[in-house]
Amino acid sequence: MFLRKERRCRGGEDYTYWSLCEAVRTVRGPRQRVVACLGKLDPAEVSGGGWEEIGALLAGRTPAPRESVGGAPSESGTRWEQVDVSRVQVERTRDFGEVYLALALWRRLKLDELLSSLLGSGRESVDWATVASVLVAARFCAQRSELSLAEHWYETTALEDLLGVPPALINDDRLYRALDALGEQKEALCAHLIERYRDWFGVRMEFLLYDVTSSFFEGQAMENPLAQRGYSRDQRPDCKQVCIGLVCTPEGLPLAYEVFAGNRTDVTTVEEVVTMMEKKYGQAQRIWVMDRGMVSEANIAFLRERHARYIVGTPKSWLRHFEAKLLDKENWQQVQDGVEARLVELPGGAGQEKYILCRSTQRALKERAMLERQSDRLTAALVRIDARLRRCPQCNLEAVGRSIGRVLGKHPAAAAILDATVIADERGRAAALTITSDIERGQQAALRKGAYLLRTNCEETNPALLWRWYIQLTQAESAFRTAKSDLGLRPIYHQKTDRVKAHILVCFLGLALWRCLEQWMAAKGMGTCARTLVKAIATIKSMDVILPIRRGSERLSLRLRLVAKPENGVTQLLAHLGLQLPLHPKLIENVVPKTGV
Numbered sequence: 001m002f003l004r005k006e007r008r009c010r011g012g013e014d015y016t017y018w019s020l021c022e023a024v025r026t027v028r029g030p031r032q033r034v035v036a037c038l039g040k041l042d043p044a045e046v047s048g049g050g051w052e053e054i055g056a057l058l059a060g061r062t063p064a065p066r067e068s069v070g071g072a073p074s075e076s077g078t079r080w081e082q083v084d085v086s087r088v089q090v091e092r093t094r095d096f097g098e099v100y101l102a103l104a105l106w107r108r109l110k111l112d113e114l115l116s117s118l119l120g121s122g123r124e125s126v127d128w129a130t131v132a133s134v135l136v137a138a139r140f141c142a143q144r145s146e147l148s149l150a151e152h153w154y155e156t157t158a159l160e161d162l163l164g165v166p167p168a169l170i171n172d173d174r175l176y177r178a179l180d181a182l183g184e185q186k187e188a189l190c191a192h193l194i195e196r197y198r199d200w201f202g203v204r205m206e207f208l209l210y211d212v213t214s215s216f217f218e219g220q221a222m223e224n225p226l227a228q229r230g231y232s233r234d235q236r237p238d239c240k241q242v243c244i245g246l247v248c249t250p251e252g253l254p255l256a257y258e259v260f261a262g263n264r265t266d267v268t269t270v271e272e273v274v275t276m277m278e279k280k281y282g283q284a285q286r287i288w289v290m291d292r293g294m295v296s297e298a299n300i301a302f303l304r305e306r307h308a309r310y311i312v313g314t315p316k317s318w319l320r321h322f323e324a325k326l327l328d329k330e331n332w333q334q335v336q337d338g339v340e341a342r343l344v345e346l347p348g349g350a351g352q353e354k355y356i357l358c359r360s361t362q363r364a365l366k367e368r369a370m371l372e373r374q375s376d377r378l379t380a381a382l383v384r385i386d387a388r389l390r391r392c393p394q395c396n397l398e399a400v401g402r403s404i405g406r407v408l409g410k411h412p413a414a415a416a417i418l419d420a421t422v423i424a425d426e427r428g429r430a431a432a433l434t435i436t437s438d439i440e441r442g443q444q445a446a447l448r449k450g451a452y453l454l455r456t457n458c459e460e461t462n463p464a465l466l467w468r469w470y471i472q473l474t475q476a477e478s479a480f481r482t483a484k485s486d487l488g489l490r491p492i493y494h495q496k497t498d499r500v501k502a503h504i505l506v507c508f509l510g511l512a513l514w515r516c517l518e519q520w521m522a523a524k525g526m527g528t529c530a531r532t533l534v535k536a537i538a539t540i541k542s543m544d545v546i547l548p549i550r551r552g553s554e555r556l557s558l559r560l561r562l563v564a565k566p567e568n569g570v571t572q573l574l575a576h577l578g579l580q581l582p583l584h585p586k587l588i589e590n591v592v593p594k595t596g597v
Helices: 043-047 051-058 097-108 111-119 128-140 146-156 159-163 172-183 186-201 270-281 297-305 316-327 361-391 397-410 439-448 463-471 474-486 497-523 530-537 568-577
Strands: 002-010 013-026 029-039 089-095 207-216 241-248 254-261 287-290 309-313 333-336 339-344 354-360 418-424 430-437 451-456 541-551 554-563 586-593
Touching: 089 097, 097 111, 097 128, 097 159, 097 497, 097 530, 111 128, 111 172, 111 186, 128 146, 128 159, 128 172, 128 497, 146 159, 146 172, 172 497, 186 254, 186 270, 186 497, 207 270, 207 474, 241 270, 241 474, 241 497, 254 270, 254 497, 270 297, 287 463, 297 309, 309 463, 316 339, 316 354, 316 439, 316 451, 333 463, 339 463, 354 361, 354 463, 361 397, 361 418, 361 430, 361 439, 397 418, 397 430, 451 463, 474 497, 497 530, 530 568
Parallel strands: 207 287, 287 309
Antiparallel strands: 002 013, 013 029, 089 541, 207 241, 241 254, 309 451, 333 339, 339 354, 354 451, 418 430, 541 554, 554 586
């Protein structure tokens, strides 16, 4: 028996399929007879071998095992058994796709080689570099804690087969010790990632995006000086938190980070981070992109002293100087659909800076709708207070003022437009409210909606290009969303300072894998939505297939460990990335007599 490739051309397109043939002798000489048409076959199926032995199977004979040159049975040879297909079972279905992709990215970044050289190996049964890969792979797969990793998650994945580490050796103590060892290698890991970015994607550090976020604690963290209460981006002011400053490239690739106390304001972190980056990578004339929360005149002066370039946002109050420019319909340049920009001069501003006035139609509609909704809520609340006072006038004017103040504080944007005045009766009691709206202030507020002002000391004069440089800051915001939502940065369950920093380092490495996957996809023309790709590849499972076999009069069981063949769409995704799944099953020699069947 042998395979024969067949080709057909129909409608100008070539079609290839395979036929299973055998050589037969006839009165007119040897001929080839088609036994079966097999259709399309994967390359691994074609080269897998064993087709010539089909003839013995069709004749009811079990083919003999292949022999190597020395006469011993070949390990790569095809093995034939008689299987009772009615009793085939599947056991230990495990997640394969996500962890396989995480390890592929880990090794593509050569983090396994780096940590093996940094951490070395001693008398431990599992080296710390391998345990570190487990920690980061778990974070890539959105595992929230090391305890759940050790007690449940690890044994439900195929990491045992991919890494050769049995679940019994993965426990919480080993994971915590690996965190301690990994946390000491932060600087080496950040430097290594930058070099890998350059080699893999050709990334240059001309633009640096900097932003700050926070992550809250579960627990009191009494002995952690970094755990403080401050402005919470997670809407959890009741919890202590830490602040994290992230430096990344315009593509969103994370370069470095710093951990600050939870009550640290954003504006006070700029000098420390800029100095840190210059000490590590030199004082080049890079362009720093930051939002208005980082801006202060002291920070701007600091950047100028170091001959650094910057593009930063400005407070909204600065827009009052450009209301006439916002009404001007000329000199605007369209930088994107629905977004316009122009260069303007700040009255009394320094000549060494440029200012870019921007306005967005969609952003204006959204902000005006938010202002209108807030105005309706504030008006309704004030009307309820007015109705209450008309039913029952209040003598305590201070209490009435506090009630009005609480309502105004909940709706600050609308409070700048609406005014509420208490009307007193003849006894001096608060008997009603007068609610008025300042039309001029309302028009000014509506005019500023969707507009924002940028300032820069770059030599570039094209407002469209300067706007594009600044809008890259959304990549840093997107990196924070990925770290929090997809990688489980929040909440933090650790209490000790070093463990908290190690936890953030693991999340940082997981973010590096995630962002590298997006750049890898973009280079292959597959878009940049890593979440969709990870979800598709996560459908790939590994399993143990139990085959009941017969050997003479004995009834035995054979266990094969294999990876399920993915759907065609997932197969194409893997092919685009150049990833090849292990197609051949792994034979686990546990042939034992079947009893009680």
